[in-house]
Amino acid sequence: GQQLNQSPQSMFIQEGEDVSMNCTSSSIFNTWLWYKQDPGEGPVLLIALYKAGELTSNGRLTAQFGITRKDSFLNISASIPSDVGIYFCAAANNAGNMLTFGGGTRLMVKP
Amino acid sequence: DAGVTQSPTHLIKTRGQQVTLRCSPKSGHDTVSWYQQALGQGPQFIFQYYEEEERQRGNFPDRFSGHQFPNYSSELNVNALLLGDSALYLCASRKWTGNEQYFGPGTRLTVT
Numbered sequence: 001g002q003q004l005n006q007s008p009q010s011m012f013i014q015e016g017e018d019v020s021m022n023c024t025s026s027s028i029f030n031t032w033l034w035y036k037q038d039p040g041e042g043p044v045l046l047i048a049l050y051k052a053g054e055l056t057s058n059g060r061l062t063a064q065f066g067i068t069r070k071d072s073f074l075n076i077s078a079s080i081p082s083d084v085g086i087y088f089c090a091a092a093n094n095a096g097n098m099l100t101f102g103g104g105t106r107l108m109v110k111p
Numbered sequence: 112d113a114g115v116t117q118s119p120t121h122l123i124k125t126r127g128q129q130v131t132l133r134c135s136p137k138s139g140h141d142t143v144s145w146y147q148q149a150l151g152q153g154p155q156f157i158f159q160y161y162e163e164e165e166r167q168r169g170n171f172p173d174r175f176s177g178h179q180f181p182n183y184s185s186e187l188n189v190n191a192l193l194l195g196d197s198a199l200y201l202c203a204s205r206k207w208t209g210n211e212q213y214f215g216p217g218t219r220l221t222v223t
Contacts, residue, residue, distance in 0.1 A: 004153075006153075018201055021135075031210065033212075035220070040216075040219075041216050041217070042214035042215050042216045042217050043154070043201070043213070043214045044203050045212070047211060047213075048210060048211050050210065068176070088153050088154075090153075097159070097167060098144070098156045098159065098167050098169060099144075099146075099154070099203075099212060100156070101153030101154050101155070101157060102153055103152060103153050104153055105153075
């Protein structure tokens with residue numbers, strides 16, 4: 001079945017540092033999304049991307065939809081303690097339909 | 112503006128039993144999807160409902176079934192529970208004509 005390979009699996013960084021994580025696939029997708037999940041809660045949508053090459057920002061977060069439509073990355077600038085959590089990439093062949101998720105990147109921020 | 116709500120929050124069942132989980136979509140949304148998230152993994156798509164019909168299904172056995180009601184709320188039923196069914200069950204909603212899916216807080220199911 002389709003799989004998304006997300007890396008790194010975990011990151012332990014100093015407050016104020018920038019963070020980068022990415023997601024790759026052997027299949028083409030038409031939509032890429034990034035979610036953040038805190039313990040005991042559901043994933044919260046951070047950024048949605050619908051066009052190859054698209055670069056979108058949401059505050060300190062920036063994400064890009066790869067030109068090949070097989071990858072995406074998420075950058076977080078000037079990290080703060082509340083950025084702690086698990087970040088998931090997700091992708092779909094048709095917007096809004098079945099989402100395929102990556103394995104997640106666990107982010108830990110040291111104050 | 113109410114977001115996606117799910118009930119119950121937690122549930123403990125015995126192997127072989129049946130369970131029903133409930134979801135109310137975000138206001139204005141008409142499409143509901145269910146996902147299973149095992150510990151330490153990303154969510155896995157179970158199925159999606161629109162206009163009270165199952166529209167798409169993931170790689171889950173027939174023990175997993177669902178229903179959507181005229182008010183767009185949905186139920187997930189799992190029969191003959193197995194230990195491996197222990198997971199966080201997430202409901203996500205969207206507008207059929209929209210692109211973005213919003214998740215509820217999930218129901219934590221433990222099968223003993």
